[in-house]
Amino acid sequence: MLKGRPARSGRPAKAALPAWASPSPRLSPADRERYAGLIAALQALVARPREKVVTALLQEASARVLLDLVGEAVRQGAPWKRFSTAVMEGAPASALGEADLSALIARLAGTAPALPRPIAALESRVQARRDAWACGAGCWxxxxxxxxxxxxxxxxxxxxxxxxxxxxxxxxxxxxxxxxxxxxxxxxxxxxxxxxxxxxxxxxxxxxxxxxxxxxxxxxxxxxxxxxxxxxxxAFASLLAELAxxxxxxxxxxxxxxxxxxxxxxxxxxxxxxxxxxxxxxxxxxxxxxxxxxx
Ligand code: SF4
Ligand code: SF4
Structure with a gap:
């Protein structure tokens, strides 16, 4: 027998943008809905119990950064189409604002729910692995x-x-x-x-x-x-492709x-x-x- 609360009848509640995103009044209702859906999916991904494999950590860390980028896009009122195209084409974060990615993360770290600590830990592990490589100039x-x-x-x-x-x-x-x-x-x-x-x-x-x-x-x-x-x-493009x-x-x-x-x-x-x-x-x-x- 299934336990838990019975499903409510009627239409499911729509995801709302969290307060920290401070949506710009320029955003259309349809774009708000798309952003809200993506934010909810990213937050769910970040909240998953962490598995001790590099790929899961990587996905979580990338999701945290993407969450910050989405928050910035919502604040700036970037139309969904422009935001999603920029991310899917691999445009740098500066396409969303005037800051580069690291400056953007540093600026958002105090206000957004994403924390830079796991990202920094992952990046140092990535660097340690790279330091062990034999790769060098002229090796092709x-x-x-x-x-x-x-x-x-x-x-x-x-x-x-x-x-x-x-x-x-x-x-x-x-x-x-x-x-x-x-x-x-x-x-x-x-x-x-x-x-x-x-x-x-x-x-x-x-x-x-x-x-x-x-x-x-x-x-x-x-x-x-x-x-x-x-x-x-x-990493951002793959997450956006899957979640949105x-x-x-x-x-x-x-x-x-x-x-x-x-x-x-x-x-x-x-x-x-x-x-x-x-x-x-x-x-x-x-x-x-x-x-x-x-x-
Ligand atoms: S061939 Fe490429 S991957 Fe292999 S050691 Fe050289 S640079 Fe590194
Ligand atoms: S030359 Fe090698 S490192 Fe440079 S873009 Fe081509 S594949 Fe990449």
């Missing part, structure tokens, strides 16, 4: 193994801004990312996608072996570790840069990059994507 095999780099549109735009005026170079491997220089250095390092900094390895020999294995068999295998930051724009049913926008950076090098517009390059990403990750198709051709 991971930029060439399977010629795919998942990125958000804003990351493609930022990388292209740095690459567009640089001369063509012959990279050290024919499959390499177009941003890899002949010297094995990333030519868009300051704007490389978050995934490039999130993955690394403690063993250079394992990376060399992975490149040889892929050359011979086409199999990637596991040779890298992940050390994702809670402040990674991808927003369409995913990940693209393949390598395809985009090759198209842009060939003279394609940014829109055409992103469309091709999305198709390439979906071909490699068919489970991520969403309502924005064209239906696959044929039967």
């Amino acid at each position: 095999m991971c930029c060439a193994i399977n010629a795919r780099v998942t990125a958000l549109p804003a990351e493609v735009r930022a990388a292209w801004e740095l690459l567009r005026d640089q001369p063509e170079e012959t990279p050290p491997h024919p499959r390499a990312c177009p941003a890899l220089g002949a010297d094995g250095l990333c030519r868009v390092y300051e704007a490389r996608p978050a995934v490039c900094g999130r993955l690394g390895s403690t063993d250079v020999a394992a990376c060399e072996a992975a490149l040889e294995r892929y050359d011979a068999t086409g199999e990637v295998g596991r040779f890298m570790q992940s050390a994702a930051s809670a402040l990674d724009p991808w 049913d927003e369409p995913r926008r990940q693209v393949d950076l390598v395809t985009c840069l090759r198209r842009l090098r060939g003279g394609a517009t940014m829109a055409a390059a992103l469309t091709a990059g999305r198709a390439a990403h979906l071909a490699a990750n068919p489970g991520e198709r969403n309502r924005l994507d064209p239906a696959p051709r044929g039967r």
Whole structure:
């Protein structure tokens, strides 16, 4: 027999924006409702009992930061469409206000329910893992193994801004990312996608072996570790996609840069990059994507 309170009849109560969000009067009722739903979902995620695995901690920490960003968007009266597009495309937090992300968190820490402490603890664990990596300047095999780099549109735009005026170079491997220089250095390092900094390895020999294995068999295998930051724009985009049913926008950076090098517009390059990403990750198709051709 089921215990607990019986369900009430009638329409379920709508989620309300918490007082700390101080909604701007410029927000439309529909946008208030969408923000309220997202805030409730994020608060529920943060309130879950913590599991002792990195991914759960990461999700909780990212949810706390996203909660702060949502509160700021509500206060500023940012229309839902503009907010959600900015987050899903990976635009920096400055798109929502004039502050960068760390300044925004510092400013909100005293007033918002999210606390920066677990985020700081997670970031120090992430840094400790990164410190153990053998990765260094001029080490490039991971930029060439399977010629795919998942990125958000804003990351493609930022990388292209740095690459567009640089001369063509012959990279050290024919499959390499177009941003890899002949010297094995990333030519868009300051704007490389978050995934490039999130993955690394403690063993250079394992990376060399992975490149040889892929050359011979086409199999990637596991040779890298992940050390994702809670402040990674991808983390926010993934949470928003799941909690607010927003369409995913990940693209393949390598395809985009090759198209842009060939003279394609940014829109055409992103469309091709999305198709390439979906071909490699068919489970991520969403309502924005064209239906696959044929039967
Ligand atoms: S992941 Fe491997 S190939 Fe890439 S920089 Fe690190 S050690 Fe080098
Ligand atoms: S953007 Fe830079 S770090 Fe990332 S795959 Fe390309 S060359 Fe490597």
